[in-house]
Amino acid sequence: xxxxAIKLTVGLTEAHQIALLNSIVHPVTTTPQERRHLLDGIDxxxxxxxxxxxxxxxxxxxxxxxxxxVYTDQFIxxxxxxxxxxxxxxxxxxxxxxxxxxxxxxxxxxxxxxxxTRFLIAFCLYWWNALAIGYIFEMEVFQDLQSSGLLFQAxxxxxxxxxxxxxxxxxSEWRGDVKSSTYFFFTARTSVLSHDxxxxxxxxxxxxxxxxxxxxxxDSWNEIDGDTQPMIFPNWPANFFTPAAFEFHGTIWVAVSYxxxxxxxxxxxxxxxxxxx
Amino acid sequence: MNLKPIDKMTDQEFEHLLDGIGxxxxxxITLPDFMETLWALRSQSANTVIELTAKLIDDHxxxxxxxxxxxxxxxxxxxxxxxILRWASA
Numbered sequence: 001x002x003x004x005a006i007k008l009t010v011g012l013t014e015a016h017q018i019a020l021l022n023s024i025v026h027p028v029t030t031t032p033q034e035r036r037h038l039l040d041g042i043d044x045x046x047x048x049x050x051x052x053x054x055x056x057x058x059x060x061x062x063x064x065x066x067x068x069x070v071y072t073d074q075f076i077x078x079x080x081x082x083x084x085x086x087x088x089x090x091x092x093x094x095x096x097x098x099x100x101x102x103x104x105x106x107x108x109x110x111x112x113x114x115x116x117t118r119f120l121i122a123f124c125l126y127w128w129n130a131l132a133i134g135y136i137f138e139m140e141v142f143q144d145l146q147s148s149g150l151l152f153q154a155x156x157x158x159x160x161x162x163x164x165x166x167x168x169x170x171x172s173e174w175r176g177d178v179k180s181s182t183y184f185f186f187t188a189r190t191s192v193l194s195h196d197x198x199x200x201x202x203x204x205x206x207x208x209x210x211x212x213x214x215x216x217x218x219d220s221w222n223e224i225d226g227d228t229q230p231m232i233f234p235n236w237p238a239n240f241f242t243p244a245a246f247e248f249h250g251t252i253w254v255a256v257s258y259x260x261x262x263x264x265x266x267x268x269x270x271x272x273x274x275x276x277x
Numbered sequence: 278m279n280l281k282p283i284d285k286m287t288d289q290e291f292e293h294l295l296d297g298i299g300x301x302x303x304x305x306i307t308l309p310d311f312m313e314t315l316w317a318l319r320s321q322s323a324n325t326v327i328e329l330t331a332k333l334i335d336d337h338x339x340x341x342x343x344x345x346x347x348x349x350x351x352x353x354x355x356x357x358x359x360x361i362l363r364w365a366s367a
Contacts, residue, residue, distance in 0.1 A: 017282040024297050025280065027305040032313040035306070039318075047342070058341050060348060065334060097299040118283050118291055125298045133304055160337065164350035166359055180304045181311055186347055189318045194359050203305040211308070236312045246312075248319060255312075 002108030005051040006116035009044040016041030020126065028205055039189055045123040052109075059123050066109075067124050068131070071096050075132055076157050079139055089136035096132070097125060134180040138168060141178045141199050141212070145169075150262060151269055167195055171265055172272065174220050193248065196220045199258060212258035213240045221254040224264040228254050329353065331362060338362050 019037035023030045030038070046060045057065070075096055082088035101121070104110040110117045135157060142154050154169040155162040167175040174196035179187065184200045187193065197216035204211050221228065221243065228245040231237060237244050243256040286294065306314070330341040338351040340362065347353070353360045 014282045018280050021280045021283070021294065023303045024294065024301055027301050027303045028307065030306070030310075032310050032317055035310070035314045036317055046348075061339055061341055064339055064350070069337070094299040101295060112288070115284055118286075121295065122283055122298075125295060126303070129298050130303055133302060137304075160350075164352050164361075166352070166361060181306050182303050185314060185318065188315055189347075201304070202308040202311045205305075205307055210304075231312070233316045234309075234313065236309045239308065248315065 001053050002111065003050055003052050003114060003117050003120065005049075006114060006120060007049040007051075007056075008116060008119060009048045012041060012044040012048070016044060020122070024126065028203060035185065039185060042123070042127070042186075045119060048119065048123075050120055059120060062120065063124050063127055067100060067128055071100060071128065072131065072135075073158075073160065076135055076163075079136070085136055085139050085143060089132070089139070093129065093132040093136070097129060100125060100128060130180065130182045134183050137180050137201065138178040142169070145171075145262075148262060148266075150265055171197075172269060174216070176216075188248070193251070193253075197261075211239065213255055214258055214261040215253050215255050216261070218245060218252040218254050221256070224261075224268045231255075333364055338364055 015037050019030070019034040020041050022034050023038050046058065048059045049056050050059060050062050051057075052062070075092060078092055079085060079089055104117075104121050104124075110121045138157065145152050145154075150171065152169050152171045155165045155167070157163055168177045170176070176195050176197035176199065177187075178199045181200055181202065184198060193215075197214055197220060199212065199214050201210045201212045203209075218228070225243065228243045229237070231244040231246050240255045240257045241260065243254050243260070245252055245254050247253075281290065283291065283294075332339045332341070340348045340351065340353060342348045342353065351362045353362070
């Protein structure tokens with residue numbers, strides 16, 4: 001069923017588009033200013049409208065109905081069998097992106113008579129790519145926690161109802177989320193960081209690899225360790241091997257390397273076990 | 278690649294852009310840029326008056342939200358609240 005019309009939300013500027021393109025083509029050199037434009041641009045695209053099958057849908061609804069509901073379950077259920085989630089997930093992700101592109105042509109969701117359909121496919125592919133990357137990261141973290149023996153409870157990504165649960169995992173008494181940086185910013189920009197901790201990552205361009213780290217509430221950190229160094233704009237540390245504290249919307253958070261957090265959590269859980277026995 | 282707005286690209290340039298989406302990872306952000314972006318977000322807040330529309334499509338809820346409201350499946354981030362909508366049969 002072809003797309004009949006596209007109505008872009010007023011305010012989508014060339015700066016928003018360039019920020020989106022830069023994050024696709026040159027992600028590591030995208031500046032913080034461009035990332036803010038990117039977040040705003042994605043919001044403007046999400047609320048843009050597409051007319052299809054006699055209905056007017058937001059880009060978000062179109063994505064949920066025709067992309068997420070069709071391709072994400074298939075992607076997630078294929079992943080757990082893999083022992084190399086990052087590598088195999090990347091291959092599977094590319095394959096599904098090609099399937100989505102082919103569907104856009106087949107269904108005439110992208111066609112030259114309506115050039116604005118380019119925005120719809122760019123949005124859907126960008127968002128599904130970010131979603132797939134987020135799930136690969138989440139599964140990598142779950143797999144690592146499982147193999148390391150840390151006690152935790154995670155939601156079941158294979159169940160659609162649990163995928164949208166408010167927290168991804170619970171470790172001891174703390175509820176947390178695993179978020180790729182893209183998703184972390186989309187959460188942080190709403191002013192709501194409601195969980196006790198977030199496992200996320202940054203990219204070390206000198207080592208050409210991701211560094212996982214944890215952002216957690218200072219009171220949670222105080223229970224498992226306590227020592228921090230303050231960090232204040234624009235003097236960011238080179239890494240989070242030394243836990244660093246910062247304020248965000250009235251709450252003090254601590255950023256610490258994932259390995260250190262895991263080690264501290266082990267010690268905390270061992271102490272809990274000794275106290276109980 | 279010389280970046281042009283999407284609607285000013287040739288077909289070939291646009292196809293090349295789409296090729297890049299699966300190849301590159303938008304998550305590649307350095308530590309200073311991560312923190313600077315987070316710092317910049319401190320000044321933003323979601324305090325706009327808004328209207329939401331929800332529909333039940335097959336077995337899941339679909340929410341139509343305007344710009345500035347984060348929606349993920351049946352979950353809406355609204356001000357200081359995370360709202361989860363569930364369908365209850367009568």
